[in-house]
Amino acid sequence: MKLGDRSVRIAVAAAGLLPLALGIYDFARDGLGPEPVEEITHRSGEWALRMLLLGLCITPLRRIFGVTGLLPHRRTLGLLAFLYASLHFLTYLALDLEFRPGELAEDLRERPFIAVGFSALVLMTPLALTSTRGWIRRLGRRWRKLHWLVYPAVVLAAVHFVWSAKADWLEPGIYAGVAAALLATRLVPMLGRKWPNYATLPPARSAGDKASNARAKTPHANESSPAEGKTP
Amino acid sequence: MNQIGKLSEREVTDRDLYLRRRDFLATGARAAMLASLPGLAACGGDPPAQASEASPPAGTRALAHVVPAPERFRTDEPQTPREDATTYNNFYELGTDKDDPARNAHRLRTQPWSVALEGEIAKPGLVPLEDLLRPHALEERIYRLRCVEAWSMVIPWVGIPLGDVLRRMNPTSKARYVAFETLYDPEQLPGQKRRVLDWPYREGLRIDEAMHPLTLLAVGMYGETLPGQNGAPLRLVVPWKYGFKSIKSIVSIRLQADEPVTSWNQSAPGEYGFYANVNPEVSHPRWSQARERRIGDWRKRPTLAFNGYGDQVASLYAGMDLRRNY
Numbered sequence: 001m002k003l004g005d006r007s008v009r010i011a012v013a014a015a016g017l018l019p020l021a022l023g024i025y026d027f028a029r030d031g032l033g034p035e036p037v038e039e040i041t042h043r044s045g046e047w048a049l050r051m052l053l054l055g056l057c058i059t060p061l062r063r064i065f066g067v068t069g070l071l072p073h074r075r076t077l078g079l080l081a082f083l084y085a086s087l088h089f090l091t092y093l094a095l096d097l098e099f100r101p102g103e104l105a106e107d108l109r110e111r112p113f114i115a116v117g118f119s120a121l122v123l124m125t126p127l128a129l130t131s132t133r134g135w136i137r138r139l140g141r142r143w144r145k146l147h148w149l150v151y152p153a154v155v156l157a158a159v160h161f162v163w164s165a166k167a168d169w170l171e172p173g174i175y176a177g178v179a180a181a182l183l184a185t186r187l188v189p190m191l192g193r194k195w196p197n198y199a200t201l202p203p204a205r206s207a208g209d210k211a212s213n214a215r216a217k218t219p220h221a222n223e224s225s226p227a228e229g230k231t232p
Numbered sequence: 233m234n235q236i237g238k239l240s241e242r243e244v245t246d247r248d249l250y251l252r253r254r255d256f257l258a259t260g261a262r263a264a265m266l267a268s269l270p271g272l273a274a275c276g277g278d279p280p281a282q283a284s285e286a287s288p289p290a291g292t293r294a295l296a297h298v299v300p301a302p303e304r305f306r307t308d309e310p311q312t313p314r315e316d317a318t319t320y321n322n323f324y325e326l327g328t329d330k331d332d333p334a335r336n337a338h339r340l341r342t343q344p345w346s347v348a349l350e351g352e353i354a355k356p357g358l359v360p361l362e363d364l365l366r367p368h369a370l371e372e373r374i375y376r377l378r379c380v381e382a383w384s385m386v387i388p389w390v391g392i393p394l395g396d397v398l399r400r401m402n403p404t405s406k407a408r409y410v411a412f413e414t415l416y417d418p419e420q421l422p423g424q425k426r427r428v429l430d431w432p433y434r435e436g437l438r439i440d441e442a443m444h445p446l447t448l449l450a451v452g453m454y455g456e457t458l459p460g461q462n463g464a465p466l467r468l469v470v471p472w473k474y475g476f477k478s479i480k481s482i483v484s485i486r487l488q489a490d491e492p493v494t495s496w497n498q499s500a501p502g503e504y505g506f507y508a509n510v511n512p513e514v515s516h517p518r519w520s521q522a523r524e525r526r527i528g529d530w531r532k533r534p535t536l537a538f539n540g541y542g543d544q545v546a547s548l549y550a551g552m553d554l555r556r557n558y
Binding site for chain 2: 033034035036037038095096098103106107110111113114163164166167168170
């Protein structure tokens with residue numbers, strides 16, 4: 001059995017739906033505490049961010065640790081993130097704003113913390129819609145460009161969480177730190193390559209010769225196949 | 233049920249008890265009532281409390297012979313279930329999640345408890361809590377509590393008017409503000425181990441706000457002593473202001489000439505003002521204050537100016553720009 005097998009994918013999806021199932025169970029047994037709306041809002045928002053971050057782990061796991069076969073789970077995790085983000089937004093829309101469009105407009109206009117979170121959901125929407133095989137085929141190379149939007153979406157989601165906090169930034173700070181670390185792995189060129197085959201490397205250069213070092217790396221970076229090179 | 237401002241004693245006041253309240257006081261019921269408070273055992277002829285011994289973890293005890301307050305201090309709206317009011321708390325000294333305070337409250341030792349009376353008063357000094365309370369009759373008052381986070385509760389408090397306590401302190405003519413401080417002890421209040429706010433928690437009132445008959449120094453709720461998570465053994469209740477003004481576990485009351493530094497204002501001056509009067513017209517920068525969710529409700533309800541106490545307190549702010557003085 002491989003990590004990307006259908007059975008594993010189903011297991012990941014089922015596990016990802018457990019928080020929702022638990023939420024429904026808690027709702028049914030009146031176990032969401034004295035302020036259920038706040039509890040639903042917090043849980044759904046945090047799970048959306050967790051799913052986004054888990055999805056962002058897959059590429060560095062492959063590039064840095066050589067774990068292959070996880071790629072199919074990115075779609076599952078991305079869709080779960082979108083599901084929880086949608087629940088988060090709908091809770092706010094239905095139970096906080098009680099479907100008053102004027103208040104939504106006011107929040108988006110005057111409260112950047114809301115606008116930032118809303119933008120994250122807006123960016124995630126086309127990604128969820130184009131996650132099917134058909135759309136991947138239809139969009140071709142443009143699909144990858146489009147799905148690069150997950151990066152700003154994660155940044156916005158983390159900022160939204162930090163911004164929502166009142167004096168105690170520990171927990172949102174941890175999430176923001178994890179997001180920053182995962183994004184940083186994309187920026188460090190060394191981590192963007194497969195492990196070098198030391199047998200075929202030219203003799204070691206002096207440590208100070210960084211410029212030629214970087215130049216020498218460029219062809220290697222291009223070696224990785226498009227399918228695994230620059231995907232989110 | 234939503235007839236805010238229209239008060240009735242039908243549900244909550246034993247009229248007979250109310251009418252006989254002076255008999256209770258005259259017959260020494262006060263002593264019995266005070267003796268039932270933890271930390272108040274030294275009252276009357278009882279032997280003094282063993283201050284050196286560790287007190288039991290903060291449990292609550294029933295308060296006997298509490299006098300119902302006049303009608304204008306008792307809303308007849310449905311009360312928040314005690315369970316909710318004691319498990320959904322903002323008391324960052326006991327943790328920043330809403331259910332943290334109830335979990336950590338057992339660390340708080342409320343016996344013995346003393347309050348430092350300081351500043352512009354006749355005789356500054358450290359006063360045992362039971363001595364501070366002894367001259368006063370405990371009243372039950374049912375107030376709306378509106379949190380700055382846009383939720384609210386209805387809580388039956390037991391306490392004494394702050395103004396009565398302040399008058400006994402004989403403030404000097406320089407006393408224009410009252411400053412309060414919460415206990416600072418990271419062992420008892422483990423939330424203080426992290427500098428979420430600049431501990432100890434500090435709050436303050438203008439002297440006329442402090443003297444206002446609505447302003448209560450509470451020692452109990454739901455007929456019992458305060459649980460730790462609700463600010464045992466002594467807290468402030470200012471029902472027309474956002475909840476963070478109602479400082480918990482008070483160890484210091486200082487009268488002074490200048491406006492005191494207050495914790496949330498110091499932490500985020502753009503979000504939390506010194507006055508913090510409940511005002512549906514003035515939004516918090518991150519959310520509207522126009523509506524609130526009463527704990528237990530799914531639907532929100534409109535927030536009332538001064539939390540519905542405008543007829544009693546609006547005159548305190550005549551001529552003030554409440555948008556600037558939020």
